[in-house]
Amino acid sequence: MIRTLSYAALSGTLLLSVNASAKDTTTQQYIDTLTELGYPAPKGNELVHIPPTMEDLESAKLHPELKRVIRRGYDLFTNTQQLRGENVFNNMNCSSCHLGEGRMPFSAPVWPAAVTLPNFRGKNDHVNNLEERIAGCFTYSMNGKPPEYGSDNMLAISAYHQWLAKGVAMYPEQPIYGRGFPAPDRPEELSYARGEAAFEEKCSVCHGNYGEGLRVGNETVFPATWGDMSNNWGAGIVRIFTAAGFIKNNMPLGQPNSLSDQESWDIAYYMSNQERPQDPRYTGDVAETLKNTEARFHKHSMYGQTRETDGHVLGDHRNTGEKPFLKPDSIRSRTFE
DSSP, X not given: OHXXXXXXXXXXXXXXXXXXXXXXXXXXXXXXXXXXXXXXXXXXXXXXXXXOOHHHHHHSSSOHHHHHHHHHHHHHHHOGGGGBTTTBOSSOOHHHHSTGGGTOTTSOOSHHHHHHOSEEETTTTEEEOHHXXXXXXXXXXXXXXXXXXXXXXXXXXXXXXXXXXXXXOSXXXXXXXXXXXXXXOOOSOOOHHHHXXXXXXXXHHHHOTTSOOEEETTEEEEOOSSSTTSOOTXXXXXXXXXXXXXXXXXXXXXXXXXXXXXXXXXXXXXXXXXXXXXXXXXXXXXXXXXXXXXXXXXXXXXXXXXXXXXXXXXTOSOOOTTOSOSSOTTOOOXXXX
């Protein structure tokens, strides 16, 4: 119970904010709570940032209209399903992957994007800004179509990211503590059978026996882990090491670091062997698409590989899920030539 409450305090609105007079004490309390939950302590050169809360926004010295836009960004981030059928075509919210309102360390907190972009991104082989990075999440994780660049919704989501980064210098030289989904060391062998058994025991109570997740009315309670209502084959979490890192650091919900490294990798391997909507970069041939994307991305996924249990070639289909198109027209290459 103490473990679960500590996790809730970190991932929800109870997370303390740093102020000038109590910064060192508050930061140490924050670190102590994380280490009690099994997370590593920060190394001496790592940047530790405690993102501000929405309660902090109310007392912040910002223009009322900016506050309203940030609140809208928070609302879209935590309930992205309100854009279903326009920008989102599965059962995911931004907060389905970026837990704790995008503030939780070791759950890919989103504030680092606001201070490290524009920057080069290997996935699409060019310099991305913050809006383009968000667009990628809509394209792949939401199996959708991004809000238009510069639109009200894109501005609001970007503003929320930047609010969470308040006080952090642009392009920090220090490594960022708790960034991404850091994976434990990969075991020598991964097992589909062990992963299936562990998923059924540890994950299916929330995510369903078939990875379908849980919906109540129009709201997603627990996201789908594969299938038509999950992310597509281009989403970052289909990479086995990314899924293993997410699972190890965050699952089961409220019990981070309770699974062994082997269990986390086996579950990730099992999940990565399940079908989902087609990668938007699909050329019409899975082998050709794999060749085009393997070096930058799919060398870490099961896309285009033969599933050991039945000989099925993963990703060898034209299914785009609920989405009536393959690739959003707003996703394009960029060049300065």
